[in-house]
Amino acid sequence: MFTPTSQERAKTFSDVVKHVNDSNFSLDAFTVASGSGILEVGTVMGQATLGSATSAVKASGANTGNATMSAVTVLDGAVSGIYTVRMLTATTFRVEKPNGDVIGDGATGTAFADDIGFTMTAGGTPMVAGDGFDVTVAPGSLKWKPHDPAAVDGSQVAAGVLGEAADATSADVVALGVKWGAIVVLEELTFKSGISAPNRAAAIASLGAPSRMILARGT
Structure with a gap:
């Protein structure tokens, strides 16, 4: 006291x-x-209420392509849980909140910034629809x-x-x-x-x- x-x-x-x-x-x-x-x-x-964010290749299986994701930042509006980032095409993706609500779409090489922030970089092997990453935002203290x-x-x-x-x-x-x-x-x-x-x-x-x-x- x-x-x-x-x-x-x-x-x-x-x-x-x-x-x-x-x-x-x-x-x-x-x-x-x-x-x-x-x-x-x-x-x-x-x-x-929020901790840091970490990313990993989708839990449902390995990607066909080998794109990489930069370190993820937690932005205003984020919630704890697993955000899904899934490819729509070889160069475009969709981001969903842990509850399944769609946040928006993005593209490789361009920074995405809504709830979470990151940049996906295309690799030598193109990504295919369904490839992607899971981003886990930890609960805060x-x-x-x-x-x-x-x-x-x-x-x-x-x-x-x-x-x-x-x-x-x-x-x-x-x-x-x-x-x-x-x-x-x-x-x-x-x-x-x-x-x-x-x-x-x-x-x-x-x-x-x-x-x-x-x-x-x-x-």
């Missing part, structure tokens, strides 16, 4: 949170990830971090508000957090330094989404 400075003692849970629908469901113990720094009450938080619009591990989504000060500079720390069904004071929320007005507005909207219902209201 972090012991706040005298200046931080001026901001309390009741300064930030004006109403919770049900304390048994609205509040939770947030495991704040090491490296998050010193955080004050009211810090807008995101959760690390589910630890909480200060909301960062530039993150790609899930913490780019504003999903909670810190209810007490915490020092997670060099170790994980457990702190009270608001995750659902609450009214918070907009002026008392702390966003990432330098956040743009559109990203700030998006974070406020994300907190207020039906799955969270953390409504930020001005004083």
